[in-house]
Amino acid sequence: MSRNTRLPEFEGFLEKVARFDQVIHANQRDKAKFESRQKALVEQLDSDMQSLESAVDPKNPLKATIGHLAQILSDCFKALEQQVQYLKERLKFQEMFSERLIIIIYGKVNAGKSTFANYLVRALKEHLATQPQHFIVDQGNIIPSQDSEFKEGATETTSVIQGASIGNIVLLDSPGLHSVTQENGKLAENFTESADLILWLSSSVSPGQDMELESLSREMKKKKVLVPVITRSDRYDFDEVDGQVVKVLAMKKLKDRQAQQQDVAERTRRLFEERGFDVTALKDPVSMSVHFANENSVLEDIAEQSGMEMLFSRINTVYESVIEAKLVNARNQAENHLIQVRTQLKDEALFPALDEQLREIDQRKKCLDSHSQKISQSLLHQMYIDVEGLIDEAANRQDKEYLASGIEVILSKKLAELLQQELFDTFQSLVNAASNNLTVDVSVEENFRNLEIEYTELHGHGVKGGVEGAGVVIGAVAGSFIPGAGTVVGGLIGGLAGGAAGSLLGNQLVKEIRKQEVIGVDSVAVAQEINAKLESLVPGVVNQAMRNLLTHLEPLEHRIMKMKNTVETF
Numbered sequence: 001m002s003r004n005t006r007l008p009e010f011e012g013f014l015e016k017v018a019r020f021d022q023v024i025h026a027n028q029r030d031k032a033k034f035e036s037r038q039k040a041l042v043e044q045l046d047s048d049m050q051s052l053e054s055a056v057d058p059k060n061p062l063k064a065t066i067g068h069l070a071q072i073l074s075d076c077f078k079a080l081e082q083q084v085q086y087l088k089e090r091l092k093f094q095e096m097f098s099e100r101l102i103i104i105i106y107g108k109v110n111a112g113k114s115t116f117a118n119y120l121v122r123a124l125k126e127h128l129a130t131q132p133q134h135f136i137v138d139q140g141n142i143i144p145s146q147d148s149e150f151k152e153g154a155t156e157t158t159s160v161i162q163g164a165s166i167g168n169i170v171l172l173d174s175p176g177l178h179s180v181t182q183e184n185g186k187l188a189e190n191f192t193e194s195a196d197l198i199l200w201l202s203s204s205v206s207p208g209q210d211m212e213l214e215s216l217s218r219e220m221k222k223k224k225v226l227v228p229v230i231t232r233s234d235r236y237d238f239d240e241v242d243g244q245v246v247k248v249l250a251m252k253k254l255k256d257r258q259a260q261q262q263d264v265a266e267r268t269r270r271l272f273e274e275r276g277f278d279v280t281a282l283k284d285p286v287s288m289s290v291h292f293a294n295e296n297s298v299l300e301d302i303a304e305q306s307g308m309e310m311l312f313s314r315i316n317t318v319y320e321s322v323i324e325a326k327l328v329n330a331r332n333q334a335e336n337h338l339i340q341v342r343t344q345l346k347d348e349a350l351f352p353a354l355d356e357q358l359r360e361i362d363q364r365k366k367c368l369d370s371h372s373q374k375i376s377q378s379l380l381h382q383m384y385i386d387v388e389g390l391i392d393e394a395a396n397r398q399d400k401e402y403l404a405s406g407i408e409v410i411l412s413k414k415l416a417e418l419l420q421q422e423l424f425d426t427f428q429s430l431v432n433a434a435s436n437n438l439t440v441d442v443s444v445e446e447n448f449r450n451l452e453i454e455y456t457e458l459h460g461h462g463v464k465g466g467v468e469g470a471g472v473v474i475g476a477v478a479g480s481f482i483p484g485a486g487t488v489v490g491g492l493i494g495g496l497a498g499g500a501a502g503s504l505l506g507n508q509l510v511k512e513i514r515k516q517e518v519i520g521v522d523s524v525a526v527a528q529e530i531n532a533k534l535e536s537l538v539p540g541v542v543n544q545a546m547r548n549l550l551t552h553l554e555p556l557e558h559r560i561m562k563m564k565n566t567v568e569t570f
């Protein structure tokens, strides 16, 4: 921009900037808060993780994945530490220039950032009649450089944050976004935070590509003041000079430039609406060409033709927001940092791993649910078979305790076998202890009863009917009837009863003695009781084993939920 031309917008901009140092005082108190908040978050997550690790049994198959989770968390901490480091560097940088307007020239590789930065430095130098001081930024430190220009080039050229300080303005030229060297892109993205104004450049060759709009929306989300610029809005015309055809650089046709501006504006707006961002904060793009401005600097209205006047007019309209942003920049950076910490933990690093862990746990819980009934049924079936022999043994001994403890032993042995068979794949050696220490109440209420007969023995002389001494009996079976014993008892009763009737009628001298005799053991009532009991006992015992296994899952689940909550409420 030549001094001779009238440049109201550019001059208006310079006037504002001249008063810049009167308004700036970064808020130091708010700035410090982020560190203590992040420290509290890290400590809480660390303690949550320790609690999770101590809750996982060494035999738990989830042990390995939980170990992996601890590793992920520790990586997150390292990344956060790195970000804090970046933030401190930015704040340090920002503080160093707290009384100047920091403009960052930002955008995709090859957008024309360095070329534009050089153009601006030259224009400022000319108007302010002062020398720029070039520097590079290294870990927040300003290292003065001997260069008097930023390097421009067709291949990716800029790999550090370089800048020039002139008057009340600090101009930063950043490495290209979506750079082949990812680090460079990150460096630039990280640095936009310390700037008060972002000039967002996109080449007119193909302006506002999706990835570029993504980066633009990220900056706007951070509530940065941003002016979109479509650079390189020129083309070559062929002209005839002194009878020779020559290539002449001209601006792209106005209607083409307007169409590009509108297209970028509309697509950005759509993206913002989709994301629910504040559309009103968006500024329409301005198109310009540095090459055209440089090559035609003699033209009276070059600032207007090249798009520069329009650019400064746009900058002037956002100037008040720039000042407001400057005042709260440090606090905003700290807030943005904390938001970023949460987003990163939730969307990128920690939550996906926690959710994966929760899925693993849920899958195991479902496995318990789905196997529980099957295990109960198989166990009940096996118990019916095995208990039959045990009842016989216990009946012979007439020992209910023997029966009760025998059932307990068989039950836990069979249960252990079934758990091993059905759940080992999922729970591995945890199943071994699952059937230990179960409460199995097999008290037997019913008694084994002797199976007895009662009969009357007749003693005396002159008894008719041929019974001498003891002999004639009226019998009745005492106790329950049991198969097997039945025939014996039945026969006995029949035989004895026949003789008894005649004897009694014939002689009063006969002496009657009532007698009882054990002829077997009745275990029917006990067997019925046991079978009925098993029906409710077995599912209860299986349920206990399932709950034992759940104790290896639920505390983990609670602790993982707690970690998520720690981040959510941060």
Ligand SMILES: Nc1nc2c(ncn2[C@@H]2O[C@H](COP(=O)(O)OP(=O)(O)OP(=O)(O)O)[C@@H](O)[C@H]2O)c(=O)[nH]1
Pocket (backbone or CB within 6 Å): 108, 109, 110, 111, 112, 113, 114, 115, 116, 151, 152, 153, 154, 155, 156, 157, 158, 159, 174, 175, 176, 177, 231, 232, 233, 234, 288, 289, 290, 291, 292
């Ligand atoms: N036609 C035209 N080309 C331009 C203009 N500005 C820059 N260029 C060209 O675009 C290419 C890249 O320019 P740079 O200024 O180095 O771009 P950059 O954005 O700094 O690139 P990186 O630092 O690599 O990200 C160079 O070949 C420039 O000559 C312009 O206004 N018009």
Ligand SMILES: [Mg+2]
Pocket (backbone or CB within 6 Å): 113, 114, 115, 151, 152, 157, 158, 173, 174, 175, 176
């Ligand atoms: Mg560059």
